[in-house]
Amino acid sequence: MTLFVLSILVFAASQLLPGDIGRNVLGPFASSHDVQALNHELGVDRPIYVQYGDWIWRLAHANLGMSLEYKVPVASLLGPSLINSLKLATVAFLLVVPLSIIGGVFAALRRGHLPDRVITLTGLSLTAVPEFISAIMLILIFGLLLNWLPVTAASPPESDVITQVKYLLLPGMALVMVLFGYIARMARAGTIEALDSDYTRTAYLKGLDTRTVISRHVLRNSLLPTIAVIATQMGYLIGGLVVIEKLFNYNGIGQRIYTAALNKDFTMLQSGVLVVGLVYLTATLIADVLYSLLNPRIRYAAAE
Amino acid sequence: MSTAVPAPPAVELSQASIARRETLGQLARSKTFITGAIIIAFWVFCAIFGTKIAPHDPLDQSFPQLLGLSRTYPFGTDQLGRDVFSRVLAGAHDILIIAPLATLLGIVGGTIIGLVTGYFRGVVDDVVSRVVDAVLALPLIVIAVTVLVGLGHSTLTVIVVIGLVFTPIVSRTVRAAVLAERQLDYVAASKLLGERAPYVMFVEILPNVMAPIVVEATVRLGYAIFAVAGLTFLGFGVQPPSPDWALQIADNYTLLNAGTYWWTVLFPALAIISLVVAVNLVADGLARVLSR
């Protein structure tokens, strides 16, 4: 159902791109007759609902169509870009999740004291830095001044995994700066809730030591909101990194969609946005499953 | 409308005003809130009077190019020979018009939809919820760029796009609050007394869900500033020759590769960061006080 609404939204948005697709393809000097002929051939002179039906029909057959501007199948370009985006997101997650959960739990355990203040304030400030600023700073400091890391995100072809990760570190760090504040805050709140809860108290009463209590109960509880945050950020992480991909010259799906919008390549745009939506929905689905696995209370709520 | 119940609202009202006074008192004691509010007040002041208090005209190009910091030019000068200090002071103007208006649009739209869906539930609720899910699936920047390419970019379009994307997100928050409220006795009482749905929603329920709406509004404002800055950086937001901060960064960040001229980017960057931090501080302070 959401997917259906999503497809309508995507289709509607791409219809906003102005008018003459044939003109756009054939260039300014083409005669209006040729433009009309091409429009007819592409089927864009038909009623909108017919076009929509046709598009869905082709999508159902896993046919994303041809890119209007590049004249190659959309899938051949979106596929590698999606994989690149997933790689970058993975590196960012591997960096940010442990870092922010440790930070969040630590802050919760030292609630109200200096470490809590420092971590909360750092998170808040980092979240407040627009990504284009943090990316520029990272390139400048680690790439050009210190010369530690490559400034472009794309590694040379046939690089091994370690090299690829090395190339993705800087853009990954830019994402860490964006996400750290959120996740740490969520982890902190989750931990505090768990620490204050009855079962933690019971665990203590049963004579378990702090470390066991934290690792068994608290940590699991602090993970829950983290999963939720990550799932809701998935759309952004896969398709919304236009600025970061541009600054690090990375061929991610955000960049593809962005150029498709600029070039009015509407077949590419539609499919790209839909793919991002799909990834997001899949992520939320997985998050829901994980959530109910980790948290028995959810099951009761769902059964109600 | 029934005339039978003049008293209870009056009591509620006075209770509400007491509660409001308490809330304000708590806010005044909240360091986070006060710090944020002061910074925001400073930038609002600059947005209104920036060109008057600035030592130079922020658009004046007659100074030497790319000078470092000095007494005459505390933040140096840019590529076109403009005083960066004056530009930073005047740079709050556009973003402090666009971002709040976009937020306002999203809050108003989201509140109406949230009230309606939360109150009626049923099919409308289902459909709207699916649309919300779908909108949440798409990155704001992608939607915004697509629409701005399609319709051509103007300040109004930027406001409307961001506002429209915020609407479903806000509606979700409002709906959750309404769902909790509609279980309460006073709503049932109004219904029993035969009040019309719009009256119940906007006169009875709305005041009681204001707290989450206010918090949501400040959070959204932070996102709106982010979004406008990002769009401006890509060339779809504020137009030159405005001394807007994001525009200054977009114009000058290529200079950073040279390892010099950092002042052309650092100061506008700090200005944006201070504004977003301030909005977040206010949101944090509000959330703590109002959710008690």
Add this chain to the structure above:
Amino acid sequence: MDREIRRRLTDDRRTLAGPIGNILIDELLDGRVDRREFLRRASVFGLSTSVIGTALVAAACSSSPSSSSSGGKVGGRLRVGIIPPPAHDIEPHTFADQGALETGSIAGEHLIRAAPGLKLVAELATSWNPNGDASAWTVKLRQNVKFQTGQVMTADDVVATYKRLVSPTSGSQALSAFKHVLSPDGVSKVDDNTVMFQLDNPTASFPYLLSSTTYQGIILPANYLLGTFTSKPQTTGAFVLKSYTPGVGAKYDRYTGWWGGHAALDGVDVNYYQDAAAADAALLGGTIDLIAQINVSTDRALFNNSKFQIFGGRGATHREVPMRVDLDNPLKDKRVRQAIALTLDRPAIVSTLFNKFADVGNDTPWAPVYPSSVGPPDVPQRQQDVNKAKQLMAAAGFGNGFSITLTTEMTGEIPQLAQIIQRSVKAIGIDLKLSVLTSTAYFAGSQTGPPSGYGDTPWLNAPINITDWGHRSVPNVFLTAALESNGVWNAAHYSNPQFDAAAKGFIGAISIDDQRKYAKQAETILLEDTPVIFPYFYNYLAGGTQAVKGYYADPQGTVFLSHTSLG
């Protein structure tokens, strides 16, 4: 001049030089042109080397054949950064954007190569000769040229390529140069190694149009199928396009069957960048060796940096500020247009935006680099004069100023130029609003048909705008497309029969004196009418590491790497 030389020259004049060649020799002997300029003009008109040699000796100049030996290290792959990526598929006759033409030019070759100093060098053609009035040109082709498909290049391939380039229905972008000059029927095969171009109008500078200046003119086989440029290597150049990924990059390997021998580089790797800063960072960080085009205002990091070298030379690359002369607004009055032009402090603009890498413009397309340009003192240089501008505004009835929107594109330093103009005209009370579009949006839409005969594209219909123009070796396209009545890119909608006559005279003129005579007329008219402001002509620059040898930045933007090496 001794008798022997005089006799040989007389012989050559009668038998080899032809009517145009004789004009050139006269110019040299009378001292109207120097040796360099004579050589340049001789290359344009295809004078044979023996005639050139005799003429130079006769003029008591020493002749030295210009042979540039590369002699660089053999091997290595050159990593080139190109900004921005091609916006469309790579199809030579439709090349319009920088990314596409640069990508195509690494593999493709032309009949003639435009070389530094506006000289022409034989590439796939070996000679080109005009008839008496330069209305028909005979081009001899190089023999033993093999396409990368293995087939031998013949006149049929050249004819097919040029018929496509000048066809009004093929979507060719080369029409901007060939419209009213060459039609499909004018291209014909004489024999397997000779092609004849019968022109619509006499054009003395036609060889320039056959050169890489018309970057769409990459010679392809007669059986070339549209849409196969990137999937099947079929050019003649030193490098074979091995793979191409839209928006990401392209890979080329050395073509072992190249007629020119053995290219020094093993191959070329192209990386596309959306953003100048990202490309700079890549060059500074050692990810690439060369950026095909750089700009003082966006790439300051590469200037005055001993690790890098700047390639480039003077050219006619420029920005135009057309003002619609036909709308019911103040710009209709030429005094207002003059006033706007008078507010600009051109030397200051050049130093702000280009450091020293640009020439000041004089509101005509005759860039200082052209030998045919007249300029000061015969045509005075326009200088900033705000008082005069105010008087003109008052005389036109706009003493209190007015408000108007300037539309332009986000390309290079243009947004900054827009802000400078915005600030400059404020002095005469004009409130200039800016609308800076993406390049795609700026050039979108149709260019033919209603409402005004220029379709609906912003760049030909906005009341005042700023547009980027590439270099041309001769100003012809600037005249025919942008300024002549009904020119295809006449954004000012300017129309003046006297100017049209002068421009037509210029294009057909063969002797340099005639060219200058017509140029002076046209320059004077343009300075008076001011339909378009030409604020500056800037140098086309490329930036690379010190290891890059034997490269020059072609002002037209083609990336010519056949003689380039790494170290």
